Structure formats: C-alpha cells, structure tokens
Amino acid sequence: MRQDQGTPGASFMANDTAGSIRVRFAPSPTGHPHVGNIRTALFNWLFARHGGGTFLLRIEDTDTARRVEGAVESITDGLQWLGLDWDEGPVFQSDRLPLYRDAADALIQRGAAYRCFCTPERLEQVREDKARQHLPPRYDGRCRDLDPAEVSSGITSGTPSVIRFKTPRHGETTFEDLIRGPVTFENATLNDYVLLKSDGYPTYHLANVVDDHDMRVTHIMRADEWISSTPLHVMLYSSFGWNPPQFAHLPMILGPDKAKLSKRHGATTVIEYREQGYLPEALFNFLALLGWSLDDKTELFNRNELVKAFTLERVGKTAAVFDRTKLDWMNGVYIRALDIEEFAHHAMPFLERDLPESVPRPIDRQYARRVLTLLQERTKVLSEVAELSTFFFEDAVSYPEQQLIQKGMDASKVQQVIRTVLAAVDGLEKWEAETLESSIRPICEQLGLSPRQVFGVLRVAVTGRTAAPPLFDTMEVLGRSHCLSRLTIAYRRMEDSWSAEIG
RNA sequence: GCCCUCAUCGUCUAGAGGCCUAGGACGCCAGCCUUUCAAGCUGGAGAUCAGGGGUUCGAAUCCCCUUGGGGGCACCA
Numbered sequence A: 001m002r003q004d005q006g007t008p009g010a011s012f013m014a015n016d017t018a019g020s021i022r023v024r025f026a027p028s029p030t031g032h033p034h035v036g037n038i039r040t041a042l043f044n045w046l047f048a049r050h051g052g053g054t055f056l057l058r059i060e061d062t063d064t065a066r067r068v069e070g071a072v073e074s075i076t077d078g079l080q081w082l083g084l085d086w087d088e089g090p091v092f093q094s095d096r097l098p099l100y101r102d103a104a105d106a107l108i109q110r111g112a113a114y115r116c117f118c119t120p121e122r123l124e125q126v127r128e129d130k131a132r133q134h135l136p137p138r139y140d141g142r143c144r145d146l147d148p149a150e151v152s153s154g155i156t157s158g159t160p161s162v163i164r165f166k167t168p169r170h171g172e173t174t175f176e177d178l179i180r181g182p183v184t185f186e187n188a189t190l191n192d193y194v195l196l197k198s199d200g201y202p203t204y205h206l207a208n209v210v211d212d213h214d215m216r217v218t219h220i221m222r223a224d225e226w227i228s229s230t231p232l233h234v235m236l237y238s239s240f241g242w243n244p245p246q247f248a249h250l251p252m253i254l255g256p257d258k259a260k261l262s263k264r265h266g267a268t269t270v271i272e273y274r275e276q277g278y279l280p281e282a283l284f285n286f287l288a289l290l291g292w293s294l295d296d297k298t299e300l301f302n303r304n305e306l307v308k309a310f311t312l313e314r315v316g317k318t319a320a321v322f323d324r325t326k327l328d329w330m331n332g333v334y335i336r337a338l339d340i341e342e343f344a345h346h347a348m349p350f351l352e353r354d355l356p357e358s359v360p361r362p363i364d365r366q367y368a369r370r371v372l373t374l375l376q377e378r379t380k381v382l383s384e385v386a387e388l389s390t391f392f393f394e395d396a397v398s399y400p401e402q403q404l405i406q407k408g409m410d411a412s413k414v415q416q417v418i419r420t421v422l423a424a425v426d427g428l429e430k431w432e433a434e435t436l437e438s439s440i441r442p443i444c445e446q447l448g449l450s451p452r453q454v455f456g457v458l459r460v461a462v463t464g465r466t467a468a469p470p471l472f473d474t475m476e477v478l479g480r481s482h483c484l485s486r487l488t489i490a491y492r493r494m495e496d497s498w499s500a501e502i503g
Numbered sequence B: 001g002c003c004c005u006c007a008u009c010g011u012c013u014a015g016a017g018g019c020c021u022a023g024g025a026c027g028c029c030a031g032c033c034u035u036u037c038a039a040g041c042u043g044g045a046g047a048u049c050a051g052g053g054g055u056u057c058g059a060a061u062c063c064c065c066u067u068g069g070g071g072g073c074a075c076c077a
Helices: A008-014 A035-050 A071-081 A093-109 A120-132 A148-156 A204-214 A224-240 A270-275 A280-288 A303-309 A324-337 A340-354 A365-378 A382-393 A411-426 A433-447 A451-463 A471-478 A480-502
Strands: A022-025 A054-059 A088-092 A113-116 A162-165 A172-177 A181-186 A194-196 A219-223 A246-250
Touching: A022 A035, A022 A219, A035 A054, A035 A071, A035 A219, A035 A246, A035 A270, A035 A280, A035 A303, A054 A071, A071 A270, A088 A093, A093 A113, A093 A162, A093 A194, A093 A204, A093 A224, A113 A148, A162 A224, A172 A224, A172 A246, A181 A224, A194 A204, A204 A224, A219 A224, A224 A246, A270 A280, A280 A303, A280 A324, A324 A365, A340 A365, A340 A382, A365 A382, A365 A471, A382 A471, A411 A433, A411 A451, A411 A480, A433 A451, A433 A471, A451 A471, A451 A480, A471 A480
Parallel strands: A022 A054, A054 A088, A219 A246
Antiparallel strands: A113 A162, A162 A194, A172 A181
C-alpha cells in the first residue's frame, strides 16, 4: 500500500532521491522547555517519523549570558520522557564557532554584510530617536558604507564590532510557507540584523541558517513567532548561494488569557507536568491536538496512530489556548486504560512522595496495589493519588463528628447502626467485600433505614470521608482490625455527642 | 508606531460553494445507574460561522474593507 500523498514537502521529496526528510528541534538552553517548545519538537518528530525521515537535536547556545545550568539535561529529559527520540545530535552551536565566523566573513567578501563599530549607547540613542519620530526602531546604517581604511583601522585598534547583514533597501522578499502560503515582506521594512556579535558568537539568524544548510535540513518547522525573521533567513540563503529549506510555521500555543504561553501562566514546563502526575502518552496525545487534527471526531491516538496520521496539511493556522481541564480529562482516560500493574508502577512514586511522613516508608507495595485498584478510575492526575488514599495508610482517621449523623438520624441512631453492624460482623470468617455486604445490607431494613444512611455512617466512620471508593471494597482492603477500631471510635464519639445533648 | 499573521460554541476543533436549520470533544446542566465519589449511559443549554460590502442561482467556505486577537520590530533565541 502506498503511503498517503503526504505533505507538499513529502511528495516533493518523494521524487528527490538525493535525500529524505530531515527536520530538527533547535531549542536554546535558557531554561526548562515549556509545552510550546515541546509541541514544536513533537510536530517535527511526528513529521520525521511519518515520512521515514531524520529528526535532529541541535542546541542553540549562542547566548552566553542567558545560558542556564542544567537546561540541556532538562531538554533531553523532557524529550525522552515523551518518547521523542532523536537520530542525530545533540549538536552544540558553541562547538562550531569557526563555521559561523567563516560564513560571516564570506558574506562580507560578497558585499552582503558589513562590519559595524557602533556602540550599544549609540544604538540606544538611534532607537530613541526613531521612537520619537514614530519610526520603526531600525539601525540607521551609519557603518553600512564605511571606508575600507576605517574598517581596517577599527579592527587593528581592537574596537569592538559586529557584523551586520546589508539588507537591500528596495524590493521585497517572499517565501512560501507550507502552512500559510506565500508571505511577503517589503525589504525596506527590514533591519540590518546583526549576524555576528562582538563576542564572536553568531546570532540566531546566522547560526540557524548555516547549520540548517550544513545539516541538510529539508523542512524548518517552528512556531510562527519566527515568521518575521524568515525573510532575513531567506536572504541569507540566497546570499550564500544555497537553496533554502521549506518553511512551515506552526500556530502558537496561548495561555488562558490568549497571550503567548509563559511562566506566569503557571505550570508550563514539561517537568512540571511529569511531577503533577500526567502520563507522557496523555500529554503527547493532547499536545498533538493543539494545532493539528485528523477529522471531526478522532481525539484519542496512540503514538503509532499519530505517526501514521500526522501530515502538515492537517496543521491549522490559528493559535490554540492550552486548556488544562481537557488535558485532565484525557489524562484520566489514559490512566483508566492502564492495567493495574502499570497504574501501580506509575502511582507508587507519588505515594512515596506525597503520603504523610507518619506513614512508614517504603510503602508496602502489595497493600498499595490493592488500594490503587480502588483508586484508578477516580484519578485524573497521579499527584492526587496520595490525597485520595491517606485514610488507607494512616492509623487513625479524623473528621467532624457531625458527619457521622446522616440525614434523618440522630446520635443514638448512629450508635444503633454501629452497634448492630459490629455485632453482625463479629463472627465473620472472611473479611471480604462480599461477605461484609451480605451481613451488613440486611441491617438497613432491619433498622428501617436506607442504605444511603447506613452506609453513609459506616463510610465516615471507616474512612473519615464523605466521598470514598465503594464501602465494602474499602473495608476489605482496610482490614478487620482497622475497621473495627474505627467503628468503635465512632461509637464513642457519638456517646459524647449524646451525653452532650442531654446535659 | 511599523511589519507579518489569524478570525466557527467558554476551550480544542470539523467544515476546502449547495450534504450546515454548522458536526465532534472538554467543560457546564439534567436524568439514569447507584451506598458516597468517580466511571458509564442518555438528554440539554451553548456559535445570527467577528462586522460590513461584494462575487454567485446559492457562501462559514471566494474577493475587498473594517474591527478584534496574536506575533515580531535587540550584539535573545
């Protein structure tokens, strides 16, 4: 069977025996990758895997000031956690400095770039002037046509300088975006961008173009915040005499306030999602649906289905708001789909981490497994598993005693229920849900109470909660002695309440 | 301010001229199930397809304008 037509790029590449698809994820190590970055990585990965291509990882560490310790590990951890494996790299741009310097020099030779000695102070001044005149804050081109003698004297005297691109003052630059179609910019609205900084490091623009060419990248898929610098990149390719890759600018991911997603929107990094108990498959699935869809109904995809279904022409143009509630739902779906061993495997670390300190460690795995069985369909995120189950692990349970008294009952009635249950359960051979139920349920009728009332009393007595897993299953897992003692305690508390009422 | 870009329920989206009195999902509401909570099932509210002009026998779908949102305008990426 033939693969589907794929993307314009894919069908183009199909005729190009020289190379298959090569895409890259190229983050800068300035912090933990957030979901927007990772979504970009995911789309690149899906595109590569769908087309049998290559997925590269490149670290754009050309900003020495913003570099953050541990960021690279954070990036690779995040990718690995989501199962986004890369075929080449990571390549570090900081290891390739000579490449960019040579490239910048070559551009100067060709008259496509020039050296600029303007100080940061002067640039600031220029910006202010432009702002005052309500003009775009662009470089004024003072060094654009410097006398060669001035340039060489500047260099020999060691004056700090940068290399700027000599952006044409006329004409326009157009590129074909795979997602948006043709995009055109007036060259006159563009800046003389810095290519090589005074510290010898390239800017993003230069390094990006040089590397994508050097690494034979066929498709650049990145967030659409990059659209405005694409004309420069196109001009760079052309100045170097290289064929540009294809461009596909992905819609952005927004916060609930519709602004570009950032830290102030709360949890945004992949690590945070892991720590809050989201399953990688769920986040993977959810992220894939932010800016891409298959049809009008399918939402649940596993990894392979996504790889098979993913194409660029199904990528949308509109920015998407990251909706946590829907992620929660989807995570619940994935949690419920786990078999109990898998669920226990995922949940154990959260119990170890989040259960009260008073609970002895390590947590008894066999017991926890039984507890978790009751919790699975009730959990949306793993981080709530401890909270949902503390009463299974702590010795005593606390609650306002009023909660024992169900609607239409009083303290003495509650006592009657507990007394009767205690008696009924006394000689029980097996402390199992089934036998518990068959001995307790008849008590409702016997005392003229509803199951809701009777079970309600027992639930609060035994779990300290008004909401918990099914009562008899809970009692079975909790065990005879805990149940009995908690029932007894509840009985005594009603005693106090009873005498308090009388007195 | 200038440039680019986007525009369907609160949110994610389907829709590539007649199948749309606009479909699905999350969330919300109600009912069922039921010992509570979940889960599940059923039903419901929710979008005059941003507004206005065209084109067409016919427009959410094509064109133009307006408005609104987003992004960019650094020796950051």
